[in-house]
Amino acid sequence: MLRRKFLWGGSEEKDKINWVAWDVVLGSKDKGGLGVGSLYSLNLSLLLKWLWRFKNEHNSIWRREVCGIHNGYRKPVIGLEKKTLPGVWFRIIKAIPELVDIGFELSSIFEIKVGSGENTLFWLDDWLGGGDRLMPGFLCSLIWIKKKTCFVADRMAPNKLLWDWKKFPRNPTEISELCLLSDLVKFTTVSEAEDKWRSKLSGDGVYYVHDLRRLIDDKVTIPTLNPTIWLLIIPLKINCFIWRACMDRIPSAVNLARRGINVGNTSCALCNLGTDEADHFLINCPSTATAMGWIFNWCGIPIQPFSSVSDFINFAANWGHCPKKRRIFIVICYGLLWCTWKARNDLVFNKVHISLLKMADSVVTMVFSFIAHRGNFGKINWANWLSCPFNIL
Numbered sequence: 001m002l003r004r005k006f007l008w009g010g011s012e013e014k015d016k017i018n019w020v021a022w023d024v025v026l027g028s029k030d031k032g033g034l035g036v037g038s039l040y041s042l043n044l045s046l047l048l049k050w051l052w053r054f055k056n057e058h059n060s061i062w063r064r065e066v067c068g069i070h071n072g073y074r075k076p077v078i079g080l081e082k083k084t085l086p087g088v089w090f091r092i093i094k095a096i097p098e099l100v101d102i103g104f105e106l107s108s109i110f111e112i113k114v115g116s117g118e119n120t121l122f123w124l125d126d127w128l129g130g131g132d133r134l135m136p137g138f139l140c141s142l143i144w145i146k147k148k149t150c151f152v153a154d155r156m157a158p159n160k161l162l163w164d165w166k167k168f169p170r171n172p173t174e175i176s177e178l179c180l181l182s183d184l185v186k187f188t189t190v191s192e193a194e195d196k197w198r199s200k201l202s203g204d205g206v207y208y209v210h211d212l213r214r215l216i217d218d219k220v221t222i223p224t225l226n227p228t229i230w231l232l233i234i235p236l237k238i239n240c241f242i243w244r245a246c247m248d249r250i251p252s253a254v255n256l257a258r259r260g261i262n263v264g265n266t267s268c269a270l271c272n273l274g275t276d277e278a279d280h281f282l283i284n285c286p287s288t289a290t291a292m293g294w295i296f297n298w299c300g301i302p303i304q305p306f307s308s309v310s311d312f313i314n315f316a317a318n319w320g321h322c323p324k325k326r327r328i329f330i331v332i333c334y335g336l337l338w339c340t341w342k343a344r345n346d347l348v349f350n351k352v353h354i355s356l357l358k359m360a361d362s363v364v365t366m367v368f369s370f371i372a373h374r375g376n377f378g379k380i381n382w383a384n385w386l387s388c389p390f391n392i393l
């Protein structure tokens with residue numbers, strides 16, 4: 001709630017309408033959000049880091065402390081906690097079923113690399129991979145074995161298995177299960193190294209909180225049509241405006257009327273023909289289309305019809321083959337939409353009519369200042385810029 005108030009409180013609008021669903025805002029930029037990330041995903045990912053550390057920091061004092069309190073040495077991961085002792089460690093382990101509920105099995109996040117086998121439970125840890133533990137998969141083993149909490153090191157020696165039978169397998173079912181089990185484990189060899197839990201989410205096996213956090217956010221947030229293109233060259237308010245305009249979440253007359261605000265006339269102030277909504281006055285309005293034609297002509301790019309703001313931005317994001325030129329073109333498109341919005345607001349609220357020529361001029365000047373001051377293109381020649389924006393390269 002605090003973060004929500006902070007984000008919307010920074011907006012220029014005083015009406016405090018939450019224009020974009022919070023679950024969209026939280027999503028990654030790839031999914032059309034602002035990459036804010038949910039606290040829910042951060043919390044779960046941080047909790048899991050403790051489990052990863054527990055499994056890798058075998059000799060740390062805190063780990064010994066936890067094991068001492070919860071008798072955790074010979075317990076499977078879920079069960080590491082003593083249920084009569086609620087507290088921090090209890091909460092950490094409870095993160096595991098929560099993750100499973102939203103589709104993240106532990107085996108999809110970690111793999112166990114057996115070294116000496118002294119910290120990996122033979123029957124209860126998923127050390128063979130694939131998400132299955134040997135118990136309870138091998139039902140007969142429940143009858144045979146003396147100790148289900150034995151470690152891999154207790155059962156495996158170089159080139160042979162060390163069984164500790166309660167009852168020696170005799171009938172055909174038990175013997176075939178024993179053969180199958182021997183086949184499964186025969187490629188594993190124990191060594192001097194320590195057992196490790198490696199993250200499957202990173203290239204180096206280290207567990208990073210942001211890896212899991214991003215995956216959880218992708219699951220629990222709402223994706224939109226286009227990825228968010230957030231340009232550092234451009235002021236925050238323009239980035240935010242374009243992001244919202246692509247989703248038709250700006251205070252146009254039609255949108256305000258939809259939210260029960262009496263705005264009187266909902267026709268487009270620029271042409272009086274269409275309606276005052278983003279896709280019209282930013283893209284399809286005859287006045288806007290004329291200014292857009294000039295800007296495209298200046299860029300040397302053939303104009304084409306666009307159905308919506310999102311379609312227009314999508315075109316810019318995929319235009320051409322040169323990344324530098326494309327970046328300049330996207331900034332120009334952002335500038336064009338922003339100046340059109342300003343011109344529309346001047347007309348609606350101040351009754352000031354800005355000519356199309358002046359509006360197009362302001363796009364050229366404004367984008368030049370962005371590129372010159374924040375674009376990392378070196379010194380830019382104004383005359384070159386005026387002839388064609390890509391001549392500055």
Ligand SMILES: [Zn+2]
Nearest residue numbers: 268271274285
């Ligand atoms: Zn219009």
